[in-house]
Amino acid sequence: MVRKILLVLALLLGTSRGLSAQLTVTGLRNLAFGPVIQGIANSVGPSDPVKSGQFEFVTPIGSTVRIQFTLPTRLNGPSGGRLTIAFGTSDAIALGQGPTSVPVTFNPNTAQTFNIVSSNRIWVFLGGKVTPTATQTTGAYTNTVTLTVTIL
Amino acid sequence: MRHITILSGLLLLPRLLPAQGVLVAPHYVVMDHRTRSGSITLYNPGNDPVEISISTLFGYPITDSTGQYLLYTPESPDSSMPSANGWVEAFPRRMTLNGRERQTVRLLGRPPAGLRDGEYWTRLVVSAKGGQVPVSGISDTSAIQVGLTLEVRSILPVFYRKGTLQTGVSISGIQAHMVGDSLEIRSHLERHGNGAFIGTIRGSLVDSTGHVATTFSSPLAVYFTADPLFRAPLIRPAAGLYQLRLELATERADLSSETILHAPLVRDSAQVRLP
Numbered sequence: 001m002v003r004k005i006l007l008v009l010a011l012l013l014g015t016s017r018g019l020s021a022q023l024t025v026t027g028l029r030n031l032a033f034g035p036v037i038q039g040i041a042n043s044v045g046p047s048d049p050v051k052s053g054q055f056e057f058v059t060p061i062g063s064t065v066r067i068q069f070t071l072p073t074r075l076n077g078p079s080g081g082r083l084t085i086a087f088g089t090s091d092a093i094a095l096g097q098g099p100t101s102v103p104v105t106f107n108p109n110t111a112q113t114f115n116i117v118s119s120n121r122i123w124v125f126l127g128g129k130v131t132p133t134a135t136q137t138t139g140a141y142t143n144t145v146t147l148t149v150t151i152l
Numbered sequence: 153m154r155h156i157t158i159l160s161g162l163l164l165l166p167r168l169l170p171a172q173g174v175l176v177a178p179h180y181v182v183m184d185h186r187t188r189s190g191s192i193t194l195y196n197p198g199n200d201p202v203e204i205s206i207s208t209l210f211g212y213p214i215t216d217s218t219g220q221y222l223l224y225t226p227e228s229p230d231s232s233m234p235s236a237n238g239w240v241e242a243f244p245r246r247m248t249l250n251g252r253e254r255q256t257v258r259l260l261g262r263p264p265a266g267l268r269d270g271e272y273w274t275r276l277v278v279s280a281k282g283g284q285v286p287v288s289g290i291s292d293t294s295a296i297q298v299g300l301t302l303e304v305r306s307i308l309p310v311f312y313r314k315g316t317l318q319t320g321v322s323i324s325g326i327q328a329h330m331v332g333d334s335l336e337i338r339s340h341l342e343r344h345g346n347g348a349f350i351g352t353i354r355g356s357l358v359d360s361t362g363h364v365a366t367t368f369s370s371p372l373a374v375y376f377t378a379d380p381l382f383r384a385p386l387i388r389p390a391a392g393l394y395q396l397r398l399e400l401a402t403e404r405a406d407l408s409s410e411t412i413l414h415a416p417l418v419r420d421s422a423q424v425r426l427p
Contacts, residue, residue, distance in 0.1 A: 021180070021406070024197060026173025027282065027302030035295040042298070053302055060179065062352075062405025064213075064221055064371045075298060083298065113220045115370055116406075130298050140297045150275075150307040151179050152213040152221045152373055 021060060025149045029054035031126055039134035046093040046105070046127040053126035055147045061120050063151060067094070068111035069126070070146040078139035084131045085143070091128055097121040113152070172282025173197065173304050174204055174249070181259065181276065182411055183240065185314035188261040192276070192308075199251035200282060206245045206257060207277045208310075210237035212348070212375040219338055219381025221373070223275075223307065234346075236272035236312040239263050261312050269315025271347035271413070273375070278306045311348070318345030319413040321374050321400055326422035328357075328396050334383040335366060335424075337396065341378045347413040349374040351402040355384060357424065358395045365389055371404060389426050397421045 031053030036042040044051040059065050069092070075083040092108035095101060098119030106112050108126055116122075126145065175195040183190040196202045210233070211225035229235045239262045247255055263272070281303045325340040335357060343349045349372070356367045368384035400418040403409075 021408070022175055022177035023179040023306050023308060024173060024175040025280070025304040025306050026197065027304055030302055031300040033298035036298055038296065053300065055302060055304065056173075057304075058175075060406035062371055062407075063179065064373070066222060072300070075300070077296075083296070085298075085300075111222065113222065128300075132296055136296055138296050140299075142298075143300055144303055145300050146303040146305055148305040148307060150223050151309060152223065 022058070023149065023151060024056075024058040025147065026056045027054075027147070028056050028123075031128060031145060033130055036130060036132055038132050038136045038138075041129060041131045043129040044127045046091055046125040048127065053145060055124040055126070056121065057124070057147075057149045058121050059116055059149070059151070061116055061118075063116050064113065065116060066111050066113045066150045066152055067124065068148045068150070069108045070148065071108060072143040072145070075130070075141035075143045077141035078137055081137040081139065081141070083136060083141045085128055086131070087126070087128045091126060093125045095123045095125070097123065172200070172202055172280065172302065174202060174278060174280040174306070176278050176306050176308060179308050180407055180411055181308065181310040183259060183261055183310065183312045185261070185263070185267075185312070188263070190259040190310070192257050192259070193254055194247075194249060194257060194278065195254040196249035196251055198282070201248050201250050203281045204247050204249060205279045206242045207279075208237050208240060208242065208274045209277060209307075210235040210273070211275050212273055213373045213378070214375070215378045215380050219379060221378075221380065234270055234272045236261070236263070236274040236310065240274050240310060240312055242276065259310065263312070263314070267314055269317070269346065271317055272312040272314070273348070274310045274312070276308050276310055278308075280304050313347070317347045317413055318415075319347040319349045319402070320344035320415040321349040321418055323398060323400065323418060323420045326396065326398065326420065328422070328424045330386065330389070330426060333385065333387045335386040337368075337382045337384065337398075338379060339398070341372075341374045341380070341400075343374040343376055345413075345415070349400075349402065349415065350404060350407070350412050351400055351415075352404055353382065353398060353400050355382065355396060355398045357384065357386065358397060359390070360393060365394060371406070372400060391427055392425070394424045394426060395421055396424045
């Protein structure tokens with residue numbers, strides 16, 4: 001097992017010109033509202049430890065990155081049903097994993113640029129709000145959120 | 153009622169994904185006209201398969217009116233733009249990476265005949281999508297269940313270099329003023345030569361006695377022109393006249409020396425009066 005791990009590391013080191021020169025973007029946790037009630041809006045805050053969506057990106061110290069969400073305005077449900085979803089101006093939080101990092105709350109509808117100074121591992125949390133109508137068809141509603149990380 | 157309670161309990165469990173994403177290395181790609189080739193390595197750090205697609209687009213960083221960097225992506229770049237889009241291609245462009253699996257993607261340049269010396273740019277777009285994660289409680293049709301799946305996209309620069317290359321930068325219009333507990337610095341930067349100026353700006357604010365009141369350092373990219381905003385921490389400075397000293401160097405903490413086009417160090421300064 002140890003040998004296998006070492007081999008994977010060796011392969012990575014041998015082909016990536018050093019582990020620091022890489023960009024990793026990962027979706028860690030889906031944004032999940034759980035069950036909602038017809039006619040009652042339901043919000044999930046970005047600091048919700050269970051329901052908020054969570055991404056992680058790792059990029060070298062000293063780089064400049066721009067992150068941008070592609071967000072849906074509605075979710076697709078059974079029999080062509082649609083459910084409105086919205087993202088408010090404080091529905092995203094970026095948090096570096098360094099000892100001096102402080103959370104940055106931002107509007108997920110607009111792109112953000114970060115200079116990576118003290119922590120190369122950044123978590124990004126996402127909240128949102130769904131507004132079912134009083135006659136919303138029951139069933140499962142889904143869509144996709146995309147996070148784009150651009151090296152500038 | 154018990155059914156609802158159990159369902160709620162399940163829904164409260166964290167929906168941790170099996171890390172749907174991809175590692176891309178290196179994060180800056182430089183190709184040379186002699187070999188006309190390059191490569192990147194993709195690695196799936198998770199345990200589950202990830203579908204990956206690779207495309208290219210033309211774009212380069214610019215600054216907006218607030219001094220923030222963004223990626224400018226003209227839909228149809230005119231012929232004066234140093235675009236390598238369309239003739240730098242990636243192989244393969246679609247793949248599925250199983251958990252802990254890696255794949256080398258080859259980049260091949262097929263430049264048009266008579267390509268002039270210079271640096272040409274394109275961007276690689278690496279999109280990763282994991283398997284669909286079902287909404288919890290989907291079997292319960294008496295409720296509304298809501299969930300969003302996550303996808304990720306990485307965009308990184310590719311430089312195709314041919315022949316004799318030069319870069320440099322000039323700085324003008326230095327301005328600085330206090331905003332809250334920071335000194336905000338703006339200036340106009342103009343690139344010279346035929347390659348992007350990729351480097352670092354360092355600054356220091358010095359009072360009349362030679363005491364350094366604050367310093368800052370930030371990565372810098374000037375593809376044509378830029379008017380970036382920089383911030384230096386400065387809490388309750390004494391009123392008076394200061395000198396702001398700036399230097400721009402073709403060095404980057406995140407890039408190897410051979411990745412960067414080198415240019416002589418550029419220095420400039422300006423008087424700053426703080427109230």
